[in-house]
Amino acid sequence: MLESTEVLTTAQMRAIESAAMATGQATGLQLMERAGRAVAGQIRLRWPKPRRVTVLCGPGNNGGDGYVVARLLHRAGWQVRVLGTDNPPGPDAAQMKRQWQGIGRIEPLTLAVLQGGAEGGVHVDAIFGTGLTRPPEGEVAAILHHLGRIKPPLVAVDCPSGLCMDSGALLGHPRGGGDLAPHANVTVAFHRPKPGHVIGLGPLLCGELVIADIGLHDVDSAPTARPAVIWPPFDIPRDQPDRPPTNPLLKQSPLHPHKYSHGHALILAGGPARGGAARLSARAALRIGAGLVTLAPPAEALPDHIGQPDALMRRAVDHELQETLADTRLNAICIGPGCGIDRAGALLADLLPARRATVLDADALTALSRDAALTAALHDACVLTPHMGEFARLFPDLAERLAATPSEGPAYSKLDAARDAAARCGAVVLLKGPDTVIAAPDGRARIHSAFDVPWLATAGAGDALAGMITGLLARSLPPLEAASLGTLIHAQAARLFGPGLIADDLPEMIPQVLRALQKFQSSSSVATALPMT
Ligand SMILES: NC(=O)C1=CN([C@@H]2O[C@H](COP(=O)(O)OP(=O)(O)OC[C@H]3O[C@@H](n4cnc5c(N)ncnc54)[C@H](O)[C@@H]3O)[C@@H](O)[C@H]2O)[C@@H](O)CC1
Ligand SMILES: Nc1ncnc2c1ncn2[C@@H]1O[C@H](COP(=O)(O)OP(=O)(O)O)[C@@H](O)[C@H]1O
Numbered sequence: 001m002l003e004s005t006e007v008l009t010t011a012q013m014r015a016i017e018s019a020a021m022a023t024g025q026a027t028g029l030q031l032m033e034r035a036g037r038a039v040a041g042q043i044r045l046r047w048p049k050p051r052r053v054t055v056l057c058g059p060g061n062n063g064g065d066g067y068v069v070a071r072l073l074h075r076a077g078w079q080v081r082v083l084g085t086d087n088p089p090g091p092d093a094a095q096m097k098r099q100w101q102g103i104g105r106i107e108p109l110t111l112a113v114l115q116g117g118a119e120g121g122v123h124v125d126a127i128f129g130t131g132l133t134r135p136p137e138g139e140v141a142a143i144l145h146h147l148g149r150i151k152p153p154l155v156a157v158d159c160p161s162g163l164c165m166d167s168g169a170l171l172g173h174p175r176g177g178g179d180l181a182p183h184a185n186v187t188v189a190f191h192r193p194k195p196g197h198v199i200g201l202g203p204l205l206c207g208e209l210v211i212a213d214i215g216l217h218d219v220d221s222a223p224t225a226r227p228a229v230i231w232p233p234f235d236i237p238r239d240q241p242d243r244p245p246t247n248p249l250l251k252q253s254p255l256h257p258h259k260y261s262h263g264h265a266l267i268l269a270g271g272p273a274r275g276g277a278a279r280l281s282a283r284a285a286l287r288i289g290a291g292l293v294t295l296a297p298p299a300e301a302l303p304d305h306i307g308q309p310d311a312l313m314r315r316a317v318d319h320e321l322q323e324t325l326a327d328t329r330l331n332a333i334c335i336g337p338g339c340g341i342d343r344a345g346a347l348l349a350d351l352l353p354a355r356r357a358t359v360l361d362a363d364a365l366t367a368l369s370r371d372a373a374l375t376a377a378l379h380d381a382c383v384l385t386p387h388m389g390e391f392a393r394l395f396p397d398l399a400e401r402l403a404a405t406p407s408e409g410p411a412y413s414k415l416d417a418a419r420d421a422a423a424r425c426g427a428v429v430l431l432k433g434p435d436t437v438i439a440a441p442d443g444r445a446r447i448h449s450a451f452d453v454p455w456l457a458t459a460g461a462g463d464a465l466a467g468m469i470t471g472l473l474a475r476s477l478p479p480l481e482a483a484s485l486g487t488l489i490h491a492q493a494a495r496l497f498g499p500g501l502i503a504d505d506l507p508e509m510i511p512q513v514l515r516a517l518q519k520f521q522s523s524s525s526v527a528t529a530l531p532m533t
């Protein structure tokens with residue numbers, strides 16, 4: 001069972017550590033001992049019988065953790081080999097290094113020495129952690145490349161070395177490239193995950209991520225703008241002022257709720273023979289709990305939409321929306337899926353000034369990217385749901401920064417890009433992918449990691465997501481919450497269905513996800529995470 005948690009940037013983590021030390025909560029040495037103990041403990045949990053281990057120690061405090069791991073595994077009967085850099089480390093790491101030197105020797109951290117040892121055994125990567133500022137080079141780069149090639153059982157201390165923990169990028173490597181970087185079986189990180197553990201290459205390179213408690217809870221008063229991560233498989237964050245929403249099915253606002261108090265979603269569809277995408281959105285909006293859903297194609301395409309589901313209402317909307325929007329009960333609009341770019345542009349010109357809660361997806365995003373006046377009319381009740389291609393059309397400079405090979409840390413991240421985009425356009429931006437980042441204009445952000453459901457990348461999945469978010473907006477959830485909960489339910493629906501999923505299955509899985517959420521909420525008052533099997 002995983003719980004949602006906050007993600008801290010490396011700067012925030014350093015601030016917390018400094019505060020802990022400054023207030024006398026813990027010394028640096030104690031924190032390092034706890035960090036090393038946590039890693040050694042995880043290793044012994046996985047390999048209970050002592051065996052050979054090679055600990056690779058870098059020049060900073062990450063290396064200091066490595067010397068602690070070496071000492072504790074030696075004490076537990078392991079056959080420990082240590083390779084380390086010969087620089088003078090900071091005082092805490094120096095102390096840990098001396099303690100190890102009282103037990104065993106330190107061989108130079110070079111590829112030749114590493115290859116010269118007996119093969120096999122567990123490897124511990126304690127070369128670089130949060131202090132990585134530039135791409136590894138020379139001997140260290142050669143060692144990391146070698147580890148990526150031979151793939152030994154590898155335990156990473158805080159992160160696989162070379163990974164930028166703020167972005168999930170490998171410094172010095174083109175984005176997305178990392179075939180020969182170390183792939184850890186398990187990464188033991190401290191106190192809280194960092195963005196790089198859950199976005200970019202992080203999930204690929206970290207393996208199983210274990211967050212170890214090193215006693216920093218009492219000083220957790222990090223600076224502002226903390227993103228909350230929403231983990232798979234499913235969870236409800238707690239103790240957070242910006243916690244994701246409670247299940248709208250349980251939200252009984254008026255005394256005698258009726259369908260209109262559950263909102264009325266309008267899904268704007270496109271011309272003849274292109275209505276499938278909008279129907280998927282409409283079905284998802286209905287299933288997620290909008291009181292009413294109206295599908296609105298142009299008159300000539302209305303006949304395309306006869307048939308199931310009967311719960312869906314249909315009405316023709318041709319070129320203008322003002323008359324339709326005069327019905328103020330229409331409180332959430334979805335525009336884009338299968339809409340056609342020209343039609344989306346024309347309708348947006350009416351829609352955006354009305355300042356109704358709106359999801360803009362697909363063709364609506366392309367229309368936006370072609371018309372600066374439309375972009376200027378975006379407002380804080382809008383949710384934009386671009387994939388990376390659409391994002392690049394809307395925010396080319398941000399996409400370019402995100403695509404550039406990072407030469408120094410902290411590298412520009414998907415989290416930075418979504419936040420910058422949201423601040424710039426004044427709307428919630430949901431940047432899709434296996435690592436979906438959702439950001440609000442005020443800097444609040446959520447990461448939803450769905451690397452475990454690659455089958456969600458299927459045609460029409462985005463249309464279903466747009467519909468889910470629209471349905472939640474109709475239920476009066478604020479835009480950031482609707483986008484977050486929609487993303488969560490979307491991925492969980494895919495997870496429950498399993499491989500073989502097509503987008504049509506997603507709306508049909510929603511009841512099962514909602515039932516689990518409802519059961520959890522009625523039994524535990526949002527205090528603990530939902531166990532999902
Ligand atoms: N600060 C603390 O109190 C704690 C820190 N801990 C550990 O300390 C780590 C952070 O320690 P540091 O800040 O010392 O940083 P690191 O140990 O990650 O490495 C920083 C060192 O490497 C050098 N360096 C950076 N990039 C390099 C490159 N490409 N090539 C060669 N040298 C490079 C830096 O100049 C610095 O000397 C964490 O990841 C964690 O493992 C833990 O012990 C818990 C407590
Ligand atoms: N590798 C992946 N693993 C998990 N989810 C993914 C992956 N790639 C994409 N997704 C998700 O699948 C959905 C695809 O949406 P989108 O790209 O808009 O597709 P479409 O336009 O065909 O509907 C998004 O929710 C996205 O976050």
Ligand SMILES: [K+]
Binds near residue numbers: 126128156
């Ligand atoms: K490391």
